[in-house]
């Protein structure tokens with residue numbers, strides 16, 4: 001089985017009947033959501049909270065009942081992907097541009113399950129550029145301030161235009177060399193006024209479900 005499907009389906013074992021479930025974004029979360037759709041079709045009751053418009057559309061197409069975000073106070077379990085993870089379960093997320101909604105959902109989640117194939121594991125974060133969501137206003141000032149933190153930032157493009165997030169902002173992909181202190185870096189990035197949020201998720205994941213490259217599953221907790 002494809003590792004994304006393997007870890008995605010495994011993660012659904014953390015879901016119990018009547019839970020409120022955060023639904024992640026991306027090609028790995030896709031498999032978890034498909035499995036949840038199958039469970040719902042078979043009569044399993046949960047309500048979902050999507051982390052992006054794409055996930056909302058997918059969940060609706062599978063008849064997964066969704067809550068309005070205005071009515072959500074706490075989420076029991078969220079299952080989401082990651083672009084990179086280290087041995088302390090720190091993450092880089094936002095390769096699909098969904099980091100802001102994902103971090104908000106993660107912040108009210110009791111048990112945060114990350115699903116990511118083993119190639120995304122590392123000792124020190126930094127191979128993957130940190131996605132940073134920035135306001136359109138004064139984006140040139142913001143990118144200069146990001147650069148001053150020691151990275152090479154680039155505005156993400158899509159179809160030769162600037163990529164626009166679900167929240168109508170831009171993404172600056174910030175390539176750092178090695179991120180030795182992700183907690184400090186996340187605070188530094190977020191202290192820039194034009195930054196809305198960044199894709200470093202520090203101390204948030206409760207478990208990372210990954211594969212061993214040979215068809216087996218590894219859980220880091």
Ligand SMILES: O=C[C@H](O)[C@H](O)[C@H](O)COP(=O)(O)O
Pocket residue numbers: 024025026027028029080081082083093094095096097098099102
């Ligand atoms: O913005 C996107 C999310 O953070 C994704 O969860 C992340 O990029 C991982 O996506 P994928 O499972 O497609 O590699």
